[in-house]
Amino acid sequence: MTKSTILVVDDETINLDILYIGLSKVGYKVLVATSGENALKSVARIKPDLILLDIKMPGIDGYEVCRQMKNNSDTQDIPIIFVSVADDTVNKVKGFKLGAVDYITKPFQLDEIVARVQTHSTIHNLRRHLGEQNAQLEQEMSERKRVEKVSAEREHYFRSLIHNLHEDILVIDPDYRIVDVNNKVLNTTGLKREQVIGRYCFNVLHGYDTSCDKHGEHCMLHDVFKTGRPCSYQHIHLNAYGSKVYVDILLSPLKDKEGNVTHVIESIRDISDLMQVQDELRESEEKWRSLTENSPYHIMLLDMDYTILFINHTVPDLTIQMKISLVLSVLLVTSPTVSWQRKNWLAWSI
The missing domain is CATH 3.40.50.2300 (Response regulator)
Structure with a gap:
């Protein structure tokens, strides 16, 4: 020296x-x-x-x-x-x-x-x-405060985004305990934040006292923690009134620097209205099919290329089907009363 x-x-x-x-x-x-x-x-x-x-x-x-x-x-x-x-x-x-x-x-x-x-x-x-050390320390502290301020602002920004999402967001640890939620979860469950944090997800979302596996349901969270791969599926949850609702769930893993899954983000979207529409559509299709099957008339469903998509039981054989298809083709070309442009298919009865 x-x-x-x-x-x-x-x-x-x-x-x-x-x-x-x-x-x-x-x-x-x-x-x-x-x-x-x-x-x-x-x-x-x-x-x-x-x-x-x-x-x-x-x-x-x-x-x-x-x-x-x-x-x-x-x-x-x-x-x-x-x-x-x-x-x-x-x-x-x-x-x-x-x-x-x-x-x-x-x-x-x-x-x-x-x-x-x-x-x-x-x-x-x-x-x-x-x-010199004090000056360096002051510089490091100043930089640390700046970084902490930026981090706090970013955290506030992203937390605001998460809280204002229309989907339920939960962060779940490997013990299936909830460590964080957004405001939508509290609205859905009717619970306060302190009543949710630390509780098991199966208890808050399903009303179970034990894990889903013990109720005969395969736990997708277990798969995400084990494989580290995200997944999506549909399930039934309980709302604030104790009623069952259909939900679409996306599970996304959070990993540390070594690639180990430390938490899973569970994103939940209520699809009860969609399921209701699908059920109503299914019932409507079943009613239509029942009516056409039981109709005394020859009923066919054609697409824009005049391909037969559906026939009822009154159409006797393929030869008649082909003749009727040919007749319909002529009618569709010549008849001014048929507005083909407004449909992708045409139901015709004879």
Whole structure:
């Protein structure tokens, strides 16, 4: 590790030589200045780690050099040790008030100089290192706060999206417990958030006290946790009034960095109205088919290419079917009363 740079300021050459040689031997990089003016120029150019500063010098004395350095933000943290023949308390107090870290009287012992330089140089390096760490920490904290703010804004944005969806959204852990829901779930179940979080999904959605497997139903959640693949299916759930509703369910796995499934997002859409329409359509088709089958007339259902899609039992054989199809083709081409463009098929009775 490179040792510190020391600036020695003294107008007496013999003192400069002693301090230069002694400090250089123990590994310090030593610079010298013979006046206060030269000292300030050197400090502005080099920024030493520590200064040994004589007080009584021609021109600008040591006190003035110290005062100017402490008033400059670029040099105010550089430690200054005064070296002077003045050993009275008044001079020492004045030096400390100006910002010096130590005071050594002349004649000095080289070992004492080296020891004090080592001490204050170490303290200065530690303070500088601590300051750099604090600056880095403040920067990291500032960046962390910025990231946390952005994350909070994103979380609020996505949570708002989820809460305003028209589908029930649940987040379920591997124990089948609900860890999060959107507002639609609360509206559907008629429960409060604290009444849902932590409960088993089969208890909230199906009214079961035990898992679906124990009620003879295959649990699709189990498959998603095991395979890590999403799936969709239809099921029957309970609404806020205890009535059964038909739902379409999409299960999507959430994985950690290692690819392990940690949670499953369950998206539920009520399809009761769709199922009702399908049932009504099925009943209507069955009624129509029953009427046509029991009709005494020959009834056929044709598509736009005049292909026979359906015939009832009164049509005797394929030959008659073909003749009737040919007759209908002529009628459809020539008759102005048939609006073929409005239909994809035509039912004809003879």
